[in-house]
Amino acid sequence: MGGTASQLQRDFDRIALLPEDPWDHNARYHGFLVRTLPPRLETALDLGCGTGEFSRLLARRAAHVLGVDLSPNMVRVARERSVGLLNVEFHVADVADWAFPPDSFDCIAAIATLHHLPMEAMLTRMRSALRPGGTLLILDLFDSSGVVQVLPNALALAVDRLIRLLRTGRLRPPSEALQAWAEHGRRDKYPRLAQVRAACREHLPGARVRRHVLWRYSVVWRKSVTSRDPRSVQPLPRPPEFLRRRYNSLARWYVLFEWILWLPWGIRERTVRLLELRRGQRVLEVGCGTGRNLRYLQAALGPEGHIYGVDLSEGMLDRCRALCDRNGWTNVTLARADALDYTVPVPLDAALFSLSYGTMLHRVRILHRAWSQLRPGGRLVILEGKLPPGFRGRLLRALVVPLMKATVLGDPDHGACEDLAALTKEVRVEESFFGGYVICRGTKPLA
Numbered sequence: 345m346g347g348t349a350s351q352l353q354r355d356f357d358r359i360a361l362l363p364e365d366p367w368d369h370n371a372r373y374h375g376f377l378v379r380t381l382p383p384r385l386e387t388a389l390d391l392g393c394g395t396g397e398f399s400r401l402l403a404r405r406a407a408h409v410l411g412v413d414l415s416p417n418m419v420r421v422a423r424e425r426s427v428g429l430l431n432v433e434f435h436v437a438d439v440a441d442w443a444f445p446p447d448s449f450d451c452i453a454a455i456a457t458l459h460h461l462p463m464e465a466m467l468t469r470m471r472s473a474l475r476p477g478g479t480l481l482i483l484d485l486f487d488s489s490g491v492v493q494v495l496p497n498a499l500a501l502a503v504d505r506l507i508r509l510l511r512t513g514r515l516r517p518p519s520e521a522l523q524a525w526a527e528h529g530r531r532d533k534y535p536r537l538a539q540v541r542a543a544c545r546e547h548l549p550g551a552r553v554r555r556h557v558l559w560r561y562s563v564v565w566r567k568s569v570t571s572r573d574p575r576s577v578q579p580l581p582r583p584p585e586f587l588r589r590r591y592n593s594l595a596r597w598y599v600l601f602e603w604i605l606w607l608p609w610g611i612r613e614r615t616v617r618l619l620e621l622r623r624g625q626r627v628l629e630v631g632c633g634t635g636r637n638l639r640y641l642q643a644a645l646g647p648e649g650h651i652y653g654v655d656l657s658e659g660m661l662d663r664c665r666a667l668c669d670r671n672g673w674t675n676v677t678l679a680r681a682d683a684l685d686y687t688v689p690v691p692l693d694a695a696l697f698s699l700s701y702g703t704m705l706h707r708v709r710i711l712h713r714a715w716s717q718l719r720p721g722g723r724l725v726i727l728e729g730k731l732p733p734g735f736r737g738r739l740l741r742a743l744v745v746p747l748m749k750a751t752v753l754g755d756p757d758h759g760a761c762e763d764l765a766a767l768t769k770e771v772r773v774e775e776s777f778f779g780g781y782v783i784c785r786g787t788k789p790l791a
């Protein structure tokens with residue numbers, strides 16, 4: 345470990361802006377690590393994802409990849425370099441404070457990240473966050489000082505210089521990069537290889553620890569399929585079929601959850617107002633449920649407008665249909681489908697996710713799909729619950745997450761506003777109920 349979190353962030357914010365280097369010691373071992381994985385994964389987590397190179401490799405095998413990094417500049421560059429990849433998302437977060445959901449990922453990777461963190465505590469947390477059968481991949485530097493390391497170091501240097509010369513035509517990186525890394529390196533501390541092996545014996549029994557030529561070691565560990573963290577229940581969000589069944593059984597009680605989860609009075613009306621609908625326009629509600637927003641949408645669009653609603657749960661949609669019949673609303677088209685596969689037959693003026701985004705397993709892909717159906721100038725609004733910042737949020741998490749798991753399955757770490765901000769610069773965010781709810785709106789650029 346070395347350096348404070350803010351110092352590290354400053355170092356990596358600076359390093360993120362360096363030109364891409366075609367010769368990177370960590371990337372040299374990416375292929376080796378990926379080949380240890382099964383051909384298909386559901387979810388993968390890349391801790392300390394940097395500019396996202398390894399996350400993008402994981403995305404070739406995993407349905408969904410989450411990259412997390414302390415440095416906003418790294419995350420910005422990672423997003424820029426991943427445009428068009430719909431199954432990767434990046435978030436700014438300090439992994440040291442991150443609440444790892446138990447039994448949640450088929451792969452967790454930490455590339456050149458672990459030495460910035462308390463090793464033993466992190467091994468335990470990563471082990472717990474892996475699903476049974478999941479794979480932990482670590483690549484990191486070790487302390488290679490001392491006389492016995494003279495020969496291996498000389499070999500590493502020779503290999504490094506030769507490959508750099510072949511790839512870039514020069515023996516050393518540009519001076520700007522050398523300087524940035526040297527300043528960062530002064531604060532870095534690496535464990536001895538013997539320490540790594542001892543920690544793995546203790547926390548990751550059966551792990552394969554290998555020493556590599558370029559001053560690095562790797563750890564590959566597979567969590568036993570029968571092991572399960574005792575604290576764990578299934579993570580959020582849940583797969584669509586599970587969600588469908590849960591909402592089918594919740595449908596008749598659904599309205600009660602507005603009280604239980606303190607949905608602020610008037611927030612639906614305010615959310616719909618942000619869509620800036622005009623009479624006659626067309627709107628899609630993604631995960632429309634029992635239709636709790638329909639009367640506000642109707643008031644804005646009039647009978648000449650049209651509302652499309654898609655939802656996984658037939659139980660929720662039956663109630664929505666009954667509501668339309670009672671009110672004589674004939675301008676509503678409802679579809680039972682996964683929003684991931686649903687297309688509206690006309691270009692949309694607006695799209696709404698109301699309390700549904702955090703329940704969706706493939707939410708970033710669903711968001712992109714809804715966005716792609718908007719006409720230029722169209723608006724997309726997301727209303728979601730979230731945890732307030734700071735101590736109150738950490739306290740509430742212990743209450744909210746089990747409540748969500750037992751009921752509506754919303755993930756308070758949905759990152760809706762960040763996901764929307766990755767699509768457009770024109771984003772407006774409003775918080776409500778002391779940071780317990782958020783409404784974000786993105787407008788699709790005209791050109």
Ligand SMILES: C[S@@+](CC[C@H](N)C(=O)[O-])C[C@H]1O[C@@H](n2cnc3c(N)ncnc32)[C@H](O)[C@@H]1O
Nearest residue numbers: 591631632633636655656657682683698699700
């Ligand atoms: C908390 S309810 C919100 C319902 C409604 N929008 C509201 O504001 O009251 C979440 C809804 O999202 C739906 N949903 C979740 N994932 C979905 C998906 N992939 N495709 C379609 N609907 C989905 C659920 O079936 C559920 O009805």
